[in-house]
Amino acid sequence: MQRNFLETDRVTVAFGGIVALKDVSLSVVQGKTxxxxxxxxxxxxxxxxxxxxxxxxxxxxxxxQGADITNASPSRRCHAGIARTFQITQPFGGLSVRENVMVALAARGVTMKEARAEASTYIDFVGLNAKAEDPARILSTGQRKRLELARALSTHPKLLLLDEVTGGVDRPSIPELLDVIRRLREERGITIVVVEHNMEVLLGLADNAFFLNRGEVVVTGSVEEVADHEAVRRIYLGDADVAA
Ligand SMILES: Nc1ncnc2c1ncn2[C@@H]1O[C@H](COP(=O)(O)OP(=O)(O)O)[C@@H](O)[C@H]1O
Ligand SMILES: [Mg+2]
Structure with missing residues (x-):
């Protein structure tokens, strides 16, 4: 059977009595956001x-990529090309931006010299050159998010999962962050899946969308179709208890 780049097939995740996901079938096309x-x-x-x-x-x-990875370890998935960033960023605050990226590279077993050079490529890509020798703890939220992208790049991802990438980022810093995300796709050919609340951001970034409510996929389609959908609008207008 021909499968899309990434697929979940009726995935259910229960934590004790809490059903966090129920029969979620997600399908991600390579090259689309x-x-x-x-x-x-x-x-x-x-x-x-x-x-x-x-x-x-x-x-x-x-x-x-067609392979069943349901039981693969996180590190095998990382080797296969899956990377992610977290809703709450977790840099090593006492290390510099460059060292944070080098740590991520060291995990891949490259030498310090290679790590230093390769780190520069990613720091440059995310536009943190001027901050490279500063400790990560003094970065703004937007800069931390860009550092996370640089760290994710160090694993040579084919698929990048971005969890609330603009969350907590001050408005003026959002455009340059979005520019980095667009270039991940355009210049590096990375397929992106993004969790994002801001509709304006989504319409400028994504092709397709899946709307989840209470662990179930309620609406799927082009990002425009999903943004316009009555159930999505109702739930997003604040009445999160409305069952769609
Ligand atoms: N490790 C966990 N243990 C128990 N419950 C969890 C765990 N992770 C998530 N949940 C629960 O699963 C549901 C979905 O959570 P989450 O995936 O974090 O939602 P979202 O990211 O959409 O806000 C919530 O009810 C949450 O409390
Ligand atoms: Mg979340």
Missing amino acids: TAILGPNGAGKTTLFNAVAGAVRPTSGKVYF
Whole structure:
């Protein structure tokens, strides 16, 4: 059977009595940017965890580039080309921006000399050159998000999962962050899946969208179709209890 670049096939994730995902079938086309939408607690981060391997589905399958990776370890998935960034960024605050990227590279077993040179490429790509020798703890939220992107790049990803990448970022810093994300796709050919709440951002970034509510996919389609959908508008207008 011909499968898309990334697919989850009826993935269910239960934490004890809490069903965080219920029969979620996600399909991501290579080269397209896919958005995951939904209110707090809808299961978006859990879906990323199931794809990256941090969480094992209770039932269902995960396929990447046609291979069943449902039982693969997180590090095998990373080798296969899956990378992610976190909703809450976790840099080593006492290390410089460059050292933070070098640590990520060292995990791949490259020498210090190679790591230093390669780190420069990624720091440059995300536009943090001027901050390269500064400790990560003094970065703004937007700069931290860009550092996370540089660290993710160091694993040579084919698929990048971005969890609330503009969350907590001050408005003036959002355009340059979005520019980096667009260039990940255009210049590096990376397929992106993004959790994002801001509709304006999504419409400028994503091709397709999946709307989750209470662990289930409620609406899918082009990002324009999903943004216009009545159920999405109703839930996003604040009434998160409305069952669609
Ligand atoms: N490790 C966990 N243990 C128990 N419950 C969890 C765990 N991770 C997530 N959940 C629960 O699963 C549901 C979905 O959470 P999450 O995926 O973080 O949602 P979202 O990212 O859409 O806000 C929530 O009810 C949350 O409390
Ligand atoms: Mg989340």
